[in-house]
Amino acid sequence: MNLKQLAEHLQLSPTTVSRALNGYPEVNEATRLRVEAAARAVGYSPNAWAKGLATGRAMAIGHVMPVSKSHEMVNPVFGDFITGASEAYLRAGYDMQLTLVDDEDEAMRYRNLRRRGLVDGIIVHAPLPADERIALLREIGLPFVVHGRASELPDDYAWIDMNNRRAFERATEHLLALGHRRIALVNGPERQDFALRRREGVLTAQAAQGIAADPALLSSGEMTERLGYTATREMRALPDPPTAIVAASMVVALGIWRALRDEGVTLGREVSVVAHDDDLGYLRNGGDVPVFTATRASVRDAGRRAAEMVLQMIRDPSCAPLQTLIEAELILGQSTGRAPS
Amino acid sequence: MNLKQLAEHLQLSPTTVSRALNGYPEVNEATRLRVEAAARAVGYSPNAWAKGLATGRAMAIGHVMPVSKSHEMVNPVFGDFITGASEAYLRAGYDMQLTLVDDEDEAMRYRNLRRRGLVDGIIVHAPLPADERIALLREIGLPFVVHGRASELPDDYAWIDMNNRRAFERATEHLLALGHRRIALVNGPERQDFALRRREGVLTAQAAQGIAADPALLSSGEMTERLGYTATREMRALPDPPTAIVAASMVVALGIWRALRDEGVTLGREVSVVAHDDDLGYLRNGGDVPVFTATRASVRDAGRRAAEMVLQMIRDPSCAPLQTLIEAELILGQSTGRAPS
């Protein structure tokens, strides 16, 4: 059933029916009610393609996720992020369009998204420090919000980001306050911007106490359980092993824990661990006393807010780029304690 | 730049340009090359909305994910699944449309998806044993593939599923062969179909050896790390605790492991564990000798195949419902050993 048929059925013109359903003022209230009732009764919804063609609005937001052959891991955080985003879209009547692209043809895909008119806005995931997509998207002229930042670029685009540097600085400060002096970092992939910021945070806190960075205590890679495990094994085999480790994610922390366990070391006594906790649904680090001391920020919440930002920018295209910085909270758990003397 | 402008620029009619770009035979090869070159040069891609309206095809597949308030966890498997699916879509030129819905208005959303014409096919996630969506989608008349099955319904729809029952039966048989007699299951939520099948598999294997099910050894819930932990703590406190545990996922297995560590128990000696491993990117259970003995089946691969199935059904709507059963492999790791005597 299309608009024309519905109009005939109602003995009205398509114009009036369209206006009635879209809430225009120039239609009689009684007529509107009649139209709405009929639409509901016959189960009418407007054809999205026709509507998109006529209005030029897609009523959809694109999420573009780079998945290269070299780091083909799917971000475990992604599921939570889009769940949050979809809450916002649902409320606003927007759809969500997901595109996973190889790095190589990413530029082309963005251009296509625009030219084909499929989306009104874009959320950019996993930015690099000098991410080319930001210039590209600006040139393309589609509203976009970056989840994360590109540190090497001028700060004049819209983004939402957790304060990675500050969070990891605080985590390190906490360990320093407990007397630790050999503090390791098992970081995410350091071509990613967030990982660089985290590393900076750890180093800044140490430098403030006059502690020089030891490259042997800095590890990075895809944030898998295995990374945590192998990095910890290697570091603990050093002549002067770390007494504390900062972990880039809960999954990594689990690997660290496994390595320590293999060694017969107790978490929070011989070795302390602070993890970053994205508050994922399936890996909650909760309870009265969480297992891990952690810097926590909900990625789902970030998704919701990112979506709201992009919707806002679509509503008001002339507004300055929105920027949201989320502070992580530092929650104390069982995995940290005074440095062994 | 639209088709008309491109046609003018080429001194051709829109008809010819359209045909040239869409590979119709009735256009001169020289003309086609000229058109293609021009299209590339000016960066033309057809407007998706106009194309959709004209062809009636959306060139998009919808993934609908139920996210209720009661079990609001995002499936950690989802990310890998859609990564696999998007590989297939990319090749076929399809887009992916993601919808997360509350259980309540799910039916309405499916109907809308159809009426609005946004998608040509649907992938259904997380089916229940008597899932109403299957009848609904059939009535709606949109090609669909279920990831999983609805055991209580007639088996006449398209699905792709891992052989949950057989996998968990094999896992249990393995433990039985090692001499275990007290075998526990930490299962996923048993309103979900896959969880019921898994439980069946465990019970079948035990029954074949004349072992009756002990309700105290059957636990289920959202598949979190915490579930594994608490279930294990409780079971191990029983007068006659289990010597082996089958885990519904790697994340759950990590929780089980944590509980056993707390107890000072060594994995694979006092207590054996077999996990189901979805082969997720961030939780690889690999290496020469994996940590966990596991039933393994790649969920990413399932996503890719599900996508191919739905595309096939769109190509040939009259074909019988495709059904794909994936067998998990049983890989031996360090987490299983002979039952303590």
Next chain:
DNA sequence: TCACCATATCAAAGCGCTTTGAAGAGGCGC
């Protein structure tokens, strides 16, 4: 009574593409 205005409805154009049916351009045999 008439002009005037606000209100409620409509006809028709247009969004950018595909596709049907028609027509122009050559090549061939007679």
Next chain:
DNA sequence: GCGCCTCTTCAAAGCGCTTTGATATGGTGA
């Protein structure tokens, strides 16, 4: 030179909606 056929190209209609500008209707004040 004519008719016929094949190979290319084209004009125009149509997909289902929104939106502009016009039209009918009834109420008001002069």
